[in-house]
Amino acid sequence: MKPNGTNPIPADARARRAEPVVICYPTDTLPPFDRAFYDGVREGMELIDAVTVPPRQGNTAHVPAGHIFRIVSVDGPQVGDLNLWNANDLSERFYSGKTRALHGTHLGVGDKMWSTFPSMRPMATIIGDTLDWYGFDADGGSVHDVIGTRCDPYTNNLLTDDQYHHCCHSNLTRALADAKDMTLQQAEPLVHDVMNVFMCTGFTHKTHQYFMKASPVRPGDYIEMFAEIDLLVGLSACPGGDCGSEHSSDVVTCYPLVIEVYKPTADLGDWQSPAPNKYDRSHGR
């Protein structure tokens, strides 16, 4: 938080503060969202897998390139913490920070989930969202943020001196270890900053602190994505439940989430997975 300044305000402070805003990463040179293509892919798609993520646990699903997956709310309002890995190379994984720099603090239909350097390519495209009506509320809150990293036992221990084992970080670590037959020590460094599915978050107007409020998600709501590459999808049903009061504890009611995987029956034409980033990696040498 910014403390009150102790230095004198310069005479031209007003002019300095009034400099125009410049978008850091304009995305208008990227290919536009091709809604007709994705609507065509969705038409006639067949459900081939449905993976349940129990409350305060994690789980994984394989989603082949060109398939669609949904994260579905069932039973009650529940927030999910989402990780994505290239199923064939776990070192390529979702890059929350750069996705935020490109698409903003909260994701919606048409946004892509970008992977880490050096591949830096779309891993998934968001093609459906039943909470798209929510927009931004009066507090500046919205759903599906890429700002909140994930709840984790280290920050919890730092702030409360507690040992809690069902934060999303730990849930994702166990789920990845189980999926790839790894030890927890092998899996943990591969767990990364998330997209907070269904979570309603923002920054307070006054102090710009990260806040959460009860998610507007209800059973039957879903977010839908097209897998641009072969994906291992990791999801944790956050111990915060709807995140309307607290997380990192067993206090609030939690519900399961479901990952549904769909195979397209439509012809994808000449679609193919995006190539890795074309930067030559010489770094000036």
Ligand SMILES: [Zn+2]
């Ligand atoms: Zn969590």
